[in-house]
Amino acid sequence: MQFNVAQLLKETVGAKRDHQIDEKFEPEEEGVLTISGPVHLVRTRRGIYVRTHLTGTARGTCSRCLKPIVYPIELEIDEEYLQRVDVTTGMPIQVDVPEEEGQFSIDERHTLDLSEAVRQYGTLALSMKPLCRPDCxxxxxxxxxxxxxxxxxxxxxxxxxxxxxxxxxxxxxxxxA
Ligand SMILES: [Zn+2]
Ligand SMILES: [Zn+2]
Structure with missing residues (x-):
């Protein structure tokens, strides 16, 4: 789930790349099993905007009958990854957004790593109460x-x-008696 975006960072705002991800995980107990779908990257003034609609499966338990189940999940990731290093000079770029939690960045090797976003959005998807069937x-x-x-x-x-x-x-x- 890592994309080298050096080339895209050299292009003008609005330039695009499309990728596809297809990932399998092996959670010890409950968790995301598979995730796949298109990943759209768009060059912005401050970095790269990532838009995805991923679908996949997770292993968990039915929230009503507690049976172990594999159920469908969806992750819609919309995040801007900030550029912190100039792609030509390698010099740090001053951005007005601090490197705080919740703000994703492109690393110094110009790699945009989607893993952490997938992990966070995946955790959200898992917190929804799944059912073994709609009328359980x-x-x-x-x-x-x-x-x-x-x-x-x-x-x-x-x-x-x-x-x-x-x-x-x-x-x-x-x-x-
Ligand atoms: Zn009974
Ligand atoms: Zn059930």
């Missing part, structure tokens, strides 16, 4: 099993409180 009914508060068609037998399905009292009375009445 979740878990039964009574027995902890998955609700739905196959969920029968724990008594949670159709108990109405009056009926439940009757059943308790009946059960008590059945006890041997």
């Amino acid at each position: 009914p979740g878990l039964c508060p009574q027995c902890g099993r998955e609700l739905g068609l196959e969920h029968v037998g724990c008594g949670q399905e159709a108990i109405d409180s009056r009926l439940s009292i009757l059943e308790q009375l009946k059960a008590a009445g059945d006890q041997p």
Whole structure:
């Protein structure tokens, strides 16, 4: 996810490059698995503007039924990477934006590294609550099993409180004296 942008930095504002990324990750547990899509770079006055719409997959757990799942994610990265070194002279460029957190820069070798942005946007995408399927009914508060068609037998399905009292009375009445 590193692009050498030395040539693009020599061009005029508005000059463009298109790249494609196709990355695989191996998260230990939950995390981004794959990410791919076009990366558009545009020369700006202060550096290079990066615009991407990446799609991919992540491994996680369904936020309702807690099943392990692989689900789709999307990352829309829109960031300006500031130029800090002149591409011809190698001299530092004074920019009015300090090198603070959240502001990306092109390094002194004119490499624009997308990894950190992908990591940050990826973390955001992972914090969305994924579902194993859109209508996942979740878990039964009574027995902890998955609700739905196959969920029968724990008594949670159709108990109405009056009926439940009757059943308790009946059960008590059945006890041997
Ligand atoms: Zn689920
Ligand atoms: Zn149940």
